[in-house]
Amino acid sequence: MAPRNRQDLDAGDLAAVLEEFIRSFIRLPSAERHTFTTLSVLHTLAGRGPMRLTALTATEQITQPAVTQLVARLERDGLVERRPDPEDRRAVLVQVTPAGARIVHTRRQDRVDRLARLSETLTPEERHAIGAALPALARMAALMDVER
Amino acid sequence: MAPRNRQDLDAGDLAAVLEEFIRSFIRLPSAERHTFTTLSVLHTLAGRGPMRLTALTATEQITQPAVTQLVARLERDGLVERRPDPEDRRAVLVQVTPAGARIVHTRRQDRVDRLARLSETLTPEERHAIGAALPALARMAALMDVER
DNA sequence: AGAGTCGTATAAGTAATTTATATAAGCAAG
DNA sequence: CTTGCTTATATAAATTACTTATACGACTCT
Numbered sequence: 427m428a429p430r431n432r433q434d435l436d437a438g439d440l441a442a443v444l445e446e447f448i449r450s451f452i453r454l455p456s457a458e459r460h461t462f463t464t465l466s467v468l469h470t471l472a473g474r475g476p477m478r479l480t481a482l483t484a485t486e487q488i489t490q491p492a493v494t495q496l497v498a499r500l501e502r503d504g505l506v507e508r509r510p511d512p513e514d515r516r517a518v519l520v521q522v523t524p525a526g527a528r529i530v531h532t533r534r535q536d537r538v539d540r541l542a543r544l545s546e547t548l549t550p551e552e553r554h555a556i557g558a559a560l561p562a563l564a565r566m567a568a569l570m571d572v573e574r
Numbered sequence: 575m576a577p578r579n580r581q582d583l584d585a586g587d588l589a590a591v592l593e594e595f596i597r598s599f600i601r602l603p604s605a606e607r608h609t610f611t612t613l614s615v616l617h618t619l620a621g622r623g624p625m626r627l628t629a630l631t632a633t634e635q636i637t638q639p640a641v642t643q644l645v646a647r648l649e650r651d652g653l654v655e656r657r658p659d660p661e662d663r664r665a666v667l668v669q670v671t672p673a674g675a676r677i678v679h680t681r682r683q684d685r686v687d688r689l690a691r692l693s694e695t696l697t698p699e700e701r702h703a704i705g706a707a708l709p710a711l712a713r714m715a716a717l718m719d720v721e722r
Numbered sequence: 723a724g725a726g727t728c729g730t731a732t733a734a735g736t737a738a739t740t741t742a743t744a745t746a747a748g749c750a751a752g
Numbered sequence: 753c754t755t756g757c758t759t760a761t762a763t764a765a766a767t768t769a770c771t772t773a774t775a776c777g778a779c780t781c782t
Binding site for chain 2: 768769770771772773777778779
Binding site for chain 4: 723724725726727728729730731732733734735736737738739740741742743744745746747748749750751752
């Protein structure tokens with residue numbers, strides 16, 4: 427951790443920190459028996475609202491047939507619903523059901539709880555520093571989503 | 575994004591921001607054809623140094639036989655090496671080869687490049703805010719790793 | 723030395739994903 | 753309006769990755 431001066435933001439340092447968080451987040455209990463991809467799809471749908479299969483293919487880094495089958499499994503388990511896209515009769519819109527949303531919400535809450543607990547061990551200055559950076563981080567994250 | 579006051583760190587906001595980054599990070603090109611789990615193992619080994627299979631089982635959320643097989647694949651592809659643990663003749667130590675390290679490094683560099691590019695679109699104040707929060711975030715991430 | 727545990731491996735079955743291909747709906751031009 | 757190209761999803765077959773169950777050698781303790 428060695429930014430050249432206090433004005434500078436070292437992208438390497440930021441990447442390293444994010445990597446650590448990612449590692450820890452991904453390995454959360456996830457009591458439910460779902461694969462990483464499954465959870466990712468649920469999470470994407472919960473965050474973005476109804477999507478076409480094609481859109482999911484793009485965001486999830488798996489092939490289109492894999493999405494079709496994954497959604498079929500999720501539907502079988504009552505976690506998502508499919509309905510025809512009124513705008514294009516070839517397309518299907520997938521959306522989370524309340525049961526699916528509940529899974530996402532539980533996982534999210536686990537993470538929030540964990541972060542809240544950890545933040546209590548930080549100094550007030552540290553908490554303040556992170557709090558002050560959140561709007562900028564949020565904007566950055568949003569930008570990431572846009573480009574590509 | 576609504577912290578109650580500037581002193582407060584809202585864990586929900588932090589979790590939300592991290593989620594966004596995670597989503598974007600995970601879906602990086604990853605040109606190479608490796609599963610998420612495979613990349614995660616490589617990354618863990620690169621970051622932590624040689625580890626036992628058992629240790630990987632704990633960090634990767636998969637069963638022990640799955641780790642054995644995964645490591646066998648990685649070894650076949652020349653990305654990791656196994657060697658006996660001098661301390662315990664039952665155990666095996668797994669470590670990344672230069673080829674494995676290169677994959678990790680490339681992915682990391684992609685992320686750094688992307689973050690660097692994005693940070694140029696931020697205001698100096700935003701960059702400063704993030705830079706100032708990095709040490710605290712790093713400490714928090716390190717703590718996450720420890721507790722369970 | 724025997725009983726119990728630990729670290730890894732193997733086997734067999736199942737789940738998830740891939741490639742290749744099909745079908746049906748939209749779309750553009752003539 | 754119909755022929756040909758493209759888009760959105762589905763299906764089939766093969767492959768890859770993972771799981772449960774079990775085995776086996778190495779440590780540990782007494």
